[in-house]
Amino acid sequence: MSQPVSASTIIGQFQCIQCGYQLAGLSPQSVCPECGTPVAESIKGDGLAFASVEYLRTIARGLSTVRWAALLTVLIFIGVVLANALLWAHLPSWWAAVGAKLVYLLPFGLNAVGWWLLAGNDPMLPPERDTPMRSLARYSAWVLVVAWAFRSGFAPLSPSVASVAEIVIPVVILAHVVAAGLFLRHLALRAPRRLIAARARRLVFACIALGVLLAMGKALNYFGLSAPSRLAGTRGTPARWLFFLHGANFFIILGLMLYLASNLYSITGQLRADVRTFLVRRSPS
Ligand SMILES: [Zn+2]
Structure with a gap:
């Protein structure tokens, strides 16, 4: 493997990490003549282009698995909604009690396997360049699987346990997606890839917005269920507003969840394509 020399020019086969241009003969302080990426970015050691082949293979598998899990979550969500709407009378009683929730263990389990691969330690990366989000994303995926299995496997839960689960599970999901995005x-x-990095950051903001809206929904539920008469005022206007807010909140939450899943799907797809390109470049031809 060729190394940049500390003197004024780069020798040997060194490619621009953005466009693949041969950087031999250029100064490490200059920019790529093809795409303008600073040469320094192509020769610094913690770029993925310089990660070990083994690490790149592992995260490529992890990215694929997480991507499938995101797609499967949406497909199962749509499938469950359709099944409940169209086949409700024909569905067995265990479906309503356990089955409709238990099926999500499949994408959540797949997601946990994917994050186990994707968020493993990169032995080449100096510890100070690592991020605590790596471990948080890795372990929160498994906490979600355990919490979800507990919630759906032991149904019906006692009211106090059920109300705790109703808070804990969304918090675990949101914490996982925030850590995953970061x-x-x-x-x-x-x-x-700055553009992909910016999209991943938007994923985090969308997740925080989702958390706020879910909390709002809970608050509306709380007021709506516990004190409808107090809110219903003289002309019934607050009650109508409450109804409207509930509906709007529901559709915004649904939209945000679809946005999160589709963005996760495309970000992992783009990163996987990059990792595969690095693997192709590194494989001896
Ligand atoms: Zn370039």
Whole structure:
């Protein structure tokens, strides 16, 4: 493997990490003549282009698995909604009690396997360049599987346990997606892909917005269920507003969840394509 020399020019086969241009003969302080990426970015050591082949293979598998899990979550969500709407009278009683929730263990389990691969330690990366989001994304995926299995496997839960689960599970999901977004941003910056990194950051903001809306929905439920008469005022206007807010909140939450899943799907797809390109470049021809 060729190395940049500390003197004024680069020798040997060194490619621009953005466009693949041969950088031999250029100064490490200059920019790529093809795409303008600073040469320094192509020769710094923590770029994914310089990660070990073994690490790149592992995260490529992890990215694929997480991508499938995101797609499968949406497909199962749509499938469950359709099944409940169209076949309700024909569905067995265990479906309503357990089955409709238990099926999500499949994408959540797949997601946990994917994050196990994707968020493993990169032995080549100096510890100070690592991010705590890596471990958080990795372990929260498994916490979600355990919490979800507990919630759907032991149904019906006692009311107090059920109300705790109703808070804990969304918090675990949101924490996982925030950590996942920040870790994907970290990977994208190592690719380096600034646009993908920016999209990963938007994923985090969307997730925080989703958390606020879910909390709002809970608050509306709380007021709507516990004190409808107090809210229903003299002309019934507050009750109508409450109804409207509930509906709007529901559709915004649904839209945000679809946005999160589709964005996760496309970010992991783009990063996987990059990792595969690095693997092709590194494989001896
Ligand atoms: Zn270039």
